[in-house]
Amino acid sequence: MTATLPTAGRTSPTEAAVPFEPVIIGFTCNWCSYRAADLAGTARIKYPPNVRLIRLMCSGRLDPAFVLKAFAAGADAVVMTGCWPEDCHYRVQNVKALRRFELLRRVLTDLGIEPARFQRVYASAAEGQQLADAFTRIVADVRALGPLDWRVDLADPAAAADEPVDGHEPAGTPEAPAPPEPAAVTA
Amino acid sequence: MTSGDRTEHRPDAFLAEVRAATPAASRIETCIQCGTCGGSCPSAADMDHTPRAIFAMVRAGLRDEVLASDTPWMCVACYLCAVRCPQEIHIPDVMYAIKSIASRSGRVPDAVAVDFSRLFVGNIRRYGRSYEVGLAARYYLRHHPLRLPGIAPMGIGMVTKGRLGFIPHRIEGLDGLRAILARAAAIEAADRAAVPA
């Protein structure tokens, strides 16, 4: 990857006026939360358009690499959704997902990604409203955090050096969001 | 123009006014008109409308009729309706809201109740604490002079048993309290103004 990422100085006044709209990748379980999302649709329950969903067969399928990939490709947050702990379609696999979630969250925190950017939501197939409410809440959380700007840090060590140790600008940074990583598809 | 005319043009205007005057959620719009409140209410027998009917009237926009009703003034805030309500409507809070709208618009059905509240609140603003003797004296003289002979032995009993103090307690931070209450009143007025009329 040899992309030259544009750095500071690109913020135009018009851009600054546009409120930050985060993009959030949501992983769903085919048996519960994906159907809850369908149900939210059927019932015309509204939530912000910032969440984009991927269907897995089980939240236990969530490979940490998927989460890292999502962040690297420009997501501002990732949501793992799945069945309630005792309601797994595959008996207990969501519990394994939960363990993995906790570990991964710790790793992400070490990487400087705030916990609010990696959240977990339980939603049974009947809980369209609850899922929509959770998405609404998470979008608000992430909007308050501002864009995930670690990509700038990674690309430009000089810029990163100026940052405080915890490495993150608070919400409301004058920086415009960094562009996503190029979507270079390897065939 | 009767309120009925206004109603059908702005069906939700009064509902919005009541909701704005209810801190936190009222849930009044979820009422299923089951009458659990009116059946539970210890003072329902003395109300001109049951609480349920009041909610229907609010939804129908019958502002004048609702503000003229004695129902909210008969509410004792015992919360029996609230815990039994199948829709978890915050009934006593809605009653407080209606009373506050009524007292502000001067349409109180019965001056007695609102005057009791005003005397009570006046004492709080004056001292920061309630002042039982002052309240009772002013209130009975003004509204129930005929009850005085009957109530006098009780009053005397209370005094001789040391249960009524004649000197009101004034809190130290009275100025701060008054500033808080004034600010709250200003916010409340702004909230009211924000409701589309």
Add this chain to the structure above:
Amino acid sequence: MTGPRVGVYVCHCGTNIAGVVDVAAVRDWALERLGPHGVVVARDYPFMCSSLGQELIEKDIAELGLDRVVVAACSPHMHERTFRGACGRAGLNPYLCELVSIREQVSWVHTDRDAATRKAEAVVAGGVLRVREQVPLEPLRVPIAPATLVIGGGIAGISAALELADAGYPVHLVERQPSIGGHMAQFDKTFPTLDCAACILTPRMVDAGMHPNITLHTWSEVVDVSGHVGAFSVRILHRPRYVDTDLCTGCGICEEKCPAKVVDPVFESGIGYRKGIYRPFPQAVPKYPVLDPEHCIYFERGTCRACEKLCPTGAIDFEQQPEEVTVEVGNIVLATGFEPFDARRVEAYGYGRYPNVFTSLEFERMSNAAGPTGGRIVLRDGQTEPRSVAIVHCVGSRDRNFNPYCSAICCMQSLKVAHLVREHTEATVYELYIDMRTPGKGFDEFYQRVQDEGTHLIRGRVAEITDVLRLPDEAGEDGRLIVQVEDTLAGRQRRIPVDMVVLSVGLEPPSDAREMARRLGITCSSDGWVIERHPKLDPVATMTDGVFAAGCALGPRDIPSSVANGAAAAARILGRISQGELALEPIRASVDEARCSGCRICNDLCPFGAISFERGRGTEVDPALCQGCGVCIAACPAGAISGTGFSDAQILAQIEGLLFPGTIHPEAGLDAVVAGSATTPEPEAVPA
């Protein structure tokens, strides 16, 4: 340069999608921005699922040589099969078709047209990038076992069992109680026709009991279910009856002579008694009694054995042990019914404190000629006929403090109670309701009949039932119950003195419904009722293939609906059994031996025991046992396990698509920055 040739089809779904998403913009965007990713054609169409819409896809596959198809329309749970079918007809492997949802997950949940359109573009990009990584698949074909397990021996379960058995296939009917029959066996009359419940139920119970294709497992529990559609393995626990059913003739002498008499909380709803050894009712199927060790004098004190001494065939066996059997079935019908709401939870109604407050189920037993009072309507003293009766609707139902839903049957049941009280007594009857719900055939006519009979219908939910007098003029009512209610039509609070109150208790899922659902891998709503695969179009199927549900397990419903559900579930199953084999989604894990290090982490992660390791043979996944959850794939440290349909490559590609440049952080300036930088992906496929 050759690569996959992808066609993108954007559905308007009338205005369902096009009303919010700019479908033409999505189409153009897909062709322009995804051209480098192999999109050679993009079209929009009012209804892609119509035959003309499908023909459009088929024609493009044939004429443009498409080898991947992305349809942006509704949820895959709705029409995935439709579009795969279209691809299949055109000679394309059906699994190379990807249906992405821009309806349920975009147009129906968002209102901002620009934002929704941008999200739809991202969703399409996710589908395109994902389908490029898909490979042709074949469905798994598995044989289907001809037997069916029916859980629950109420009227729904009996109906399902008889339909299946009459068609010539074996059925295992499991019932927790000593007899099949369920709640219907407790009832006196059925609304609105007032048929005698026993008269219409017992013939069906006998048919089920005698049927050569039905194996009854009464006094039994399903303890474990494993396997999958076509090949479930079910462990059933037979609790000991302490009666040898091979010897017992059902003569009833044991029951007659047993000295232990206890309140029967189940069949008699707590207002009647049974013996320590008992049949719940005379028409019980099977006819064998059950000995209840908790109330047996011999089990309690070590002496008695009266039943054993007097049994003419020596059928009593105090040594009997629980027994477990395993049956192999292809399909399962869950018909576990309901439990009545516990009226004690509504404190204000005084059930359990005031003797003359009854539940509707107690009333059913009381009005039943075979019940504890011989059909006489009397107060708790067992003697006095009430002069006035109040019937209270919606007890525990339509109440956010208890159950928010309507229990559906109680209005009609309450009207039936009113009728029966009038039929048996001279009492004044008050019926206190919130809304009268009589939407069935003959229901409203029955309502009017009850009105004609002089019942006082009062619209108001009862606030409380009390024996405390409020005013001096109530002194004459001392000792009676006072029903306090707002008569909402009169707008007044009323205090109605009565002798008896009947609480129409709502229906609740059985207390262990969630546990059973977990055992079967199906889901329940927040109320605890089983969720249908589709509430309208697939009302007796569940999310789990091969598991069906019928009757009140799905939610409150009356007898005709329960019977219809049972028959419908049976019909769904018969259709499958008759084909002999099933086609399953080929979503399975497989191991690349060359990369497997033999660490065996995956073995313990699989709850189905599908992964095994043997020295020399390495790690293997049994496709018959694998359910495709993918946990092992995510966990394998060597990346040796891959999953069909949901491979790493597919999901990673979809992530990239969903975050496609231009669809995130939608400021024009930023888009321009990206476009102007050196980061534009290399085109890989030749645009059309």
Add this chain to the structure above:
Amino acid sequence: MSAYLFYPGCSLSGSAKAYAGSLAAILDPLGIELREIEDWNCCGASEYLTLSPLGGHALVARNLALAQRQGDGTRTLVAPCSLCYVNLAKTDRYARDDPGLGARLNDALGAGGLTYEPGSIAVRHLLEILVDDVGLEAIAAHVRRPLRGLRVVPYLGCLVTRPDLDRRWTHHERPRVFDSLLAALGAEVVDFPLRTACCGGHMTQISPDTGFTLIRRLVDAASRLGADLMATVCPMCQMNIDAYQAEMNRHFGSHYHMPILFFTQLIGLAFGSPPEALGIGTEIVSARAALGRIGIEVPAPAEPEAAAAPARRAKKPAGLPMPSLGDEDDR
């Protein structure tokens, strides 16, 4: 010694002095220390909310803010008056549920140099402290003079179990917890159906007919059940049933004589404190005769006793079996 923040409320220095005095007398044995919030103000009863709902909440919020600032190593605020308790608990709860309200209240508090973070103070009724934190066993252990033979009505009133915004109660209408407390003192507890029924609140002031009807209902039920006296946890209930009983009797032409004491007075008696130290004798409807029957001498002039109505005995159920009530939880 457990320490709590304490909000006494206005009536404890006025009509409910006996509540304050008897509470002070039992704190030591119970191991409780109460730290009064400095310069607290009136909670507004039901009156401030009537004229200005937001003002009423702001009035209460000042007390919560003072409590939060004072801290004293605890976040539990105890109120002995049920109405004060509900007002404090409700403002905190609504501010938690509705961030908009929380912001408005802090805006108002700011004008007085104060701030309050919703949820930072846990408001509990004095009764809850005694049964949950001290515990019935500890209370029973201090009983020196059991109230054996005294038939007591456990009159809880409305506002301990309702509106229960934090869902701490299973039974909003017939909790048994107050029964258990009185039983721990050795009293004979009457199964009182109206234990959480309304005493009339301020209706004795603004609509006497309504108020007297409600007072009569309680006093009548207690008399019919053969009670010697009623026990209460609320100054408002005590005031209505005690001070207005004579006027109620005149209104209905009845002759009820039903004393009502604060539960802290009964606890004090059971702990062996002298009645005078507990404010006994300051009630208008004298409890002297009732207490005299179990050998507790109250040095005060006697009042003429009204004949108590005959006790009503519950009918023994026969015939069809009754549903069991099961093992109920106290609350």
